[in-house]
Amino acid sequence: MDSGITIDGEEDPERTAILLNIPLAATNAIGSIIALFIIDSLGRRWIMLKSLPGLFLTLCLISLSMYLSLYSEDQKTKNDGHILFFVMIILYLLFFSIGFGATVWTVNSEIYPIHLVSTGVALATATNWLSNFAVSSVFLSSMEADGGKVFTFLILAFFTLCAFVFIYFLLPETAGKRIEENVQNIIG
Numbered sequence: 001m002d003s004g005i006t007i008d009g010e011e012d013p014e015r016t017a018i019l020l021n022i023p024l025a026a027t028n029a030i031g032s033i034i035a036l037f038i039i040d041s042l043g044r045r046w047i048m049l050k051s052l053p054g055l056f057l058t059l060c061l062i063s064l065s066m067y068l069s070l071y072s073e074d075q076k077t078k079n080d081g082h083i084l085f086f087v088m089i090i091l092y093l094l095f096f097s098i099g100f101g102a103t104v105w106t107v108n109s110e111i112y113p114i115h116l117v118s119t120g121v122a123l124a125t126a127t128n129w130l131s132n133f134a135v136s137s138v139f140l141s142s143m144e145a146d147g148g149k150v151f152t153f154l155i156l157a158f159f160t161l162c163a164f165v166f167i168y169f170l171l172p173e174t175a176g177k178r179i180e181e182n183v184q185n186i187i188g
Contacts, residue, residue, distance in 0.1 A: 020086070027090050031097025038098075043175040044107045045167060051099020052164045058092040059157035066149045110174040110182050117179075 039047060065088060068081030112120035142148035172185035 023090060024093055027093045028097045028101070031094045032101050035098045035102050039103060039106060040175055043173045044103050044110075045171055045173040045175075047103050048099050048167050048171075049164065051095045052160050052167070054095035055092060055099070056157050056160040056164075058088045058095060059153045059160060061088045062092065063150050063153035063157070066153065070146045070149060107171070107174050110177075110179060111186050112179075113183050114179060 035047065062085060065081045065085035069078050069085065070081075072078050072081065108124050109117060109121055139152060142152045172182070174182045174185075177185075
């Protein structure tokens with residue numbers, strides 16, 4: 001992707017990477033701040049269910065942008081694919097940071113009996129880190145092939161559908177309830 005960022009007539013990929021990460025980090029911060037203000041009033045489950053369609057759509061459009069960037073013969077279409085990719089990554093981060101960045105961790109701390117909160121949160125955190133490692137390892141390998149760059153995001157979109165079904169049918173609202181009520185709603 002030609003960013004147009006040059007130093008002495010030469011493109012500087014490190015500088016480009018840093019500059020392109022600024023709006024990504026800002027979007028993540030803005031989404032987290034929004035979540036902070038709405039998590040108690042709108043509810044954890046509602047926020048997650050409303051952000052998942054946005055995550056699904058942006059992942060599908062990221063896949064499309066990869067396809068356009070990699071397989072199009074027309075340079076304008078390739079450039080449009082690059083722009084679509086960057087815009088969709090920003091929107092993906094916004095939906096994620098509002099819906100899943102903090103909300104999942106809040107629910108995680110509210111669904112265990114008091115005497116098991118520390119153990120439950122520790123096990124969930126360990127599971128999260130192991131899952132992140134597995135996904136990161138597979139993601140890097142899949143991004144080596146052009147087809148992998150397209151299909152990887154479609155696979156991730158499929159998992160957002162699975163998450164929607166799981167949350168819709170199995171996760172009760174935890175906002176405004178005592179931990180004992182949440183535990184009862186999860187168990188029974």
